[in-house]
Amino acid sequence: MFDKYIETRSETRRWSKEYREMFARTRQSLKAFNADIRFTDFSTETMNKYLSHLSETMYNDKIVKVLSMLKEFLKYASQKNYPVNKEFFEYEATLPQSRKAVRYLTTDELKTIINLELEEGGSMDMTRDFFVFQCFTALRYSDIKQLKHDNIREVEGGKYEIDILTKKDKDRIPFPLSKVATRIYEKYKDNLYDNGVVFPVISNQKYNDHLKELGKLAQLQGEWIDYQYKLDKVEEIKTPKADLTSHTARRTFVVTALNEGVELDLIAQITSHSDVEVMRPYIASTRKGKQKVVDALDNATQE
Numbered sequence: 001m002f003d004k005y006i007e008t009r010s011e012t013r014r015w016s017k018e019y020r021e022m023f024a025r026t027r028q029s030l031k032a033f034n035a036d037i038r039f040t041d042f043s044t045e046t047m048n049k050y051l052s053h054l055s056e057t058m059y060n061d062k063i064v065k066v067l068s069m070l071k072e073f074l075k076y077a078s079q080k081n082y083p084v085n086k087e088f089f090e091y092e093a094t095l096p097q098s099r100k101a102v103r104y105l106t107t108d109e110l111k112t113i114i115n116l117e118l119e120e121g122g123s124m125d126m127t128r129d130f131f132v133f134q135c136f137t138a139l140r141y142s143d144i145k146q147l148k149h150d151n152i153r154e155v156e157g158g159k160y161e162i163d164i165l166t167k168k169d170k171d172r173i174p175f176p177l178s179k180v181a182t183r184i185y186e187k188y189k190d191n192l193y194d195n196g197v198v199f200p201v202i203s204n205q206k207y208n209d210h211l212k213e214l215g216k217l218a219q220l221q222g223e224w225i226d227y228q229y230k231l232d233k234v235e236e237i238k239t240p241k242a243d244l245t246s247h248t249a250r251r252t253f254v255v256t257a258l259n260e261g262v263e264l265d266l267i268a269q270i271t272s273h274s275d276v277e278v279m280r281p282y283i284a285s286t287r288k289g290k291q292k293v294v295d296a297l298d299n300a301t302q303e
Contacts, residue, residue, distance in 0.1 A: 001039075001082065002027040005073050026069040029054060039077060042088035051093060051231065060095040060229040067093065095231065101224040103239075104251040107259075110135060113218045114180070124217065127210040129184050130199055134249030135256075136181040137162065138271045141246040145201045152177070152185060152198065160185060175270055208245050215242030 006027065010020045030037055033053045037046075054063045071088075078084040105113070114132055118125040130144055139147070143164060151164040160182055163174040177185060185198065193200050201207065220242040228235050250271060257267050 001077060002030070002073060005076055009076070022065070023069055023073070026066050026073075029066060030070070039074070039082045039084045042074065042085040042091075044087050044091055047088065047091045047093070055230045058230070059098060059235075060231065061098050063093075064095060064097070096229045096234075098229060099227040101226055102251055102255065103224050103241075103245075103248050104255040105135070105220075105248065107256060109218070109220055109241075110252060110256075112220075113214065116214075116218055118217075123210060124214060126200070127207065127214050129187065130201060130207065131211060131214065131244070131246070131249050133181055133184045133199075134246060135252045136178045138250050138253040139164070140250065141201075141204050141207065144199060144246075145197070147198045148196045149189065149198055150196065152189075158182070204246070211244040211246065211248075212242065215240075215244040218242070220244075 002023075006020060006023050009015065009023075015023075030050075033050050034041070051063065054066060058066070074084050074088055078089075110132070113128060116128060118128060133139070134141075134144060147162075147164060152160050152162050155161045155176070160177040161174060162177055188198055191200075202210075220240075222241045223238045224241060226237045226239070228237055254267055254271060258264070
């Protein structure tokens with residue numbers, strides 16, 4: 001029945017390959033838990049055991065996603081008159097969620113990467129260009145990959161405006177290129193690549209591998225500390241700041257803009273965040289935001 005559900009819904013709702021694979025993994029997790037599980041088996045007791053099974057290999061954030069997909073499937077099955085145990089729809093798991101550090105670069109760290117002496121036209125030079133362009137445009141890897149010369153037009157005196165329909169959100173984001181982004185674009189604008197794209201971007205996996213190498217070359221110091229939960233057990237996970245990813249660039253864009261006083265709503269429009277609340281954690285990460293709190297306390301206690 002789960003196989004039928006995945007096949008039917010992926011066609012009618014035009015699921016992406018990634019989304020279909022997520023449901024397939026949920027199905028597989030059920031099979032690994034109990035290969036003979038039936039609709040009538042989804043009692044509170046069974047669900048508690050299933051959560052314990054998932055926690056052997058998953059953190060709570062992932063468990064919540066699995067439960068959400070399982071709920072979608074069983075709701076569908078119930079609508080098709082399969083005998084889903086009613087206890088399942090009353091089951092609620094209270095799982096503490098992760099507390100992750102907002103991974104971004106300070107302006108000094110970003111300048112260090114920009115000023116690195118790298119072989120012109122080499123893989124590290126191109127990786128640096130793509131990453132810095134992301135830092136100054138907030139474009140995702142998927143958008144950088146599909147960015148074409150048609151998406152960038154010269155508006156006046158060497159200034160450019162970018163206008164692209166984002167792949168993930170299907171949002172149209174027109175805004176001017178910064179000076180740094182303009183210099184990078186002009187470096188590539190006369191090159192010819194397949195399908196008229198601006199950058200010869202490599203695979204996402206290879207790109208992230210190169211970014212980690214770039215972080216080491218820049219000698220980025222320190223660690224990001226995340227707190228992940230498996231049910232009620234917390235684990236401290238440390239990641240070197242040198243382990244850059246393409247997502248680091250978007251976060252750098254957001255935090256830098258916030259530090260310079262740009263309104264959150266405007267940043268959300270440019271970054272195509274449909275829910276401003278998702279961006280609240282960035283506010284707590286801003287240097288100036290924290291300093292305002294400290295300054296207020298100092299001022300309040302001055303004699």
